[in-house]
Amino acid sequence: MSQELPQKRGGAAAAAGEGGQERHAFYVYGIGARADLEPLFAETLPEGIEGSVPLEIVVEGELAAIASTVPLKDYDEEALEAHLADPEWTAARAARHQKVVAHFAERAGIVPLRFGTIYRERSRIAQMLSEKREELSALTARVQGREEWSLNLFCERAKLMKRLDSTNLRLREASERAASAPPGQAYLLRKKTEALRSAEARAEIQRVTAAVAEALAARSDGAKRLNLLRQETAEPGELAARLSFLVARDRLAEFRAVAEQLAREHTESGFTLELVGPWPAFNFTDAATAAASTDPIS
Amino acid sequence: MPDPDLELLEQSDLSLLETLDHVLNKGLVIAGEITISVADIDLIFVGLNVLLGSVETINEVLGQRTSGGAAESDAPESGTGRA
Numbered sequence: 001m002s003q004e005l006p007q008k009r010g011g012a013a014a015a016a017g018e019g020g021q022e023r024h025a026f027y028v029y030g031i032g033a034r035a036d037l038e039p040l041f042a043e044t045l046p047e048g049i050e051g052s053v054p055l056e057i058v059v060e061g062e063l064a065a066i067a068s069t070v071p072l073k074d075y076d077e078e079a080l081e082a083h084l085a086d087p088e089w090t091a092a093r094a095a096r097h098q099k100v101v102a103h104f105a106e107r108a109g110i111v112p113l114r115f116g117t118i119y120r121e122r123s124r125i126a127q128m129l130s131e132k133r134e135e136l137s138a139l140t141a142r143v144q145g146r147e148e149w150s151l152n153l154f155c156e157r158a159k160l161m162k163r164l165d166s167t168n169l170r171l172r173e174a175s176e177r178a179a180s181a182p183p184g185q186a187y188l189l190r191k192k193t194e195a196l197r198s199a200e201a202r203a204e205i206q207r208v209t210a211a212v213a214e215a216l217a218a219r220s221d222g223a224k225r226l227n228l229l230r231q232e233t234a235e236p237g238e239l240a241a242r243l244s245f246l247v248a249r250d251r252l253a254e255f256r257a258v259a260e261q262l263a264r265e266h267t268e269s270g271f272t273l274e275l276v277g278p279w280p281a282f283n284f285t286d287a288a289t290a291a292a293s294t295d296p297i298s
Numbered sequence: 299m300p301d302p303d304l305e306l307l308e309q310s311d312l313s314l315l316e317t318l319d320h321v322l323n324k325g326l327v328i329a330g331e332i333t334i335s336v337a338d339i340d341l342i343f344v345g346l347n348v349l350l351g352s353v354e355t356i357n358e359v360l361g362q363r364t365s366g367g368a369a370e371s372d373a374p375e376s377g378t379g380r381a
Contacts, residue, residue: 028330077332084334087346094321094346101321114325116334124331132328139326150316276316282324 024069025076026058026119029100029112030280031129033140034064036108046103049096058122060129063136066104067125075118084116105280109144111136112280139285143246146221148284149277150244151259153212155205156237159270164200171200208271209241212262219255222246222284236272246284247277318346 027049037057045055048068058065073079083089094115101112119125129136164171174196178189217223226242247255256275263273322343327333334342 025332028328031326075332080332080334084342085345087342090322090342091318091346094318098317098321101325112325114323114327114334114339115321116332116339117328117330118332120331128328128330279320280325282320285326 023072025072026067026122026125027070027075028058028117028119028125029055029066029068029097030104031063031065031111031113031136031140032104032108033137033144034059034062037064037066037104040104040107046099047096048100049093051096055100058125058129060126061133063129063133063140065125065129066100067119067122070118072120080116080118101280105143105147106278109140109142109146110280111139111143111285112282142221143281143285145250146246146248146281146284147252147278148244148281149220149247149252149255149275150226150242150279150283151212151216152239152274152276153209153241153243154236154238154272154274155208155240156270156272157201159237160201160204161197163269164197164204168200171197204269205240208266208269209243212241212266212273213243215258215262216243216245216255219251219258220245220247224283226283236274237270240271244279244283246281315346319343322346 029049038059041055041057048055050068050070053068053070055066055068058067074083097115101110104110105112119128165175166172171193174189174193178186178193181189213223213225222245224244226244228239228242245255259273259275263271266273322339
């Protein structure tokens with residue numbers, strides 16, 4: 001996906017005017033129904049991305065955006081790019097972005113925007129809300145009363161292998177044959193057995209992932225398989241799969257009960273299920289997702 | 299009754315890395331007048347991934363949210379469960 005950047009217009013970025021006053025741009029966090037968001041602005045709000053600068057609401061028709069002003073000197077294209085190379089700068093702001101989006105997502109249906117969506121003028125946000133009204137309204141409706149939960153599936157390979165050795169018939173036969181064969185042949189058979197073990201382990205991981213995905217997809221309103229972002233071989237084993245589900249709040253107890261049941265079922269084979277959330281519906285708010293009621297998991 | 303041998307869904311912090319992954323990589327992409335391109339995001343994320351251990355600022359910023367997991371009355375299920 002490529003970005004569309006308008007031509008830089010000299011001076012058009014002046015939101016607060018010239019004459020020594022700092023110029024501002026508008027950072028946008030998320031979008032929701034105006035009727036849901038407006039009352040929230042009467043309550044205590046989390047701090048904005050720049051800490052001291054408060055959040056504001058930009059309304060247009062039935063939609064509203066959550067925004068705050070940011071100094072243009074830090075957020076114009078060049079400055080932003082330079083700042084983003086600084087992990088501490090970026091991480092602190094990404095964390096504040098998350099806090100803002102999470103605050104609203106807990107209280108209303110929110111379409112979370114990705115970090116770093118910036119408009120030069122408030123009126124351009126309203127224009128965007130108006131132009132994308134249909135798509136945004138559909139997305140807002142989709143996330144209403146729902147939240148995202150992600151599930152990390154870890155696999156402790158040694159435990160899985162041990163389990164397979166005792167339960168998998170083909171593996172048992174193969175290793176018995178290797179054990180009773182003459183030395184030269186035994187070596188080859190052992191190598192074959194090792195290859196078979198790896199293949200069976202991979203197949204088992206696939207099978208468990210599919211079973212978990214299917215069972216939880218049935219208790220949610222959307223399911224996705226996420227890319228693995230880390231090769232973690234720490235405590236609960238290696239990360240075998242990451243799934244994400246859009247779960248209705250009133251079905252969360254059921255969803256969790258099923259997740260716990262699945263965890264119990266697969267613990268003997270070395271699998272650990274980790275449920276993380278609730279998240280704003282980050283993975284369920286693209287237009288393609290909105291069109292489908294349930295997303296294929298593959 | 300849960301199996302006593304099982305570490306059942308105990309509350310812990312949302313993974314910092316996971317949080318950043320969600321915020322930086324996901325969410326609706328709307329053409330703002332300044333937006334970070336997808337390729338840039340990947341680079342940022344790789345950089346963060348590598349340097350994360352030393353970044354305490356994020357922990358402070360996130361701290362309020364994650365530690366409030368069970369305390370937030372309207373989000374009683376917040377946090378990480380490991381079973």
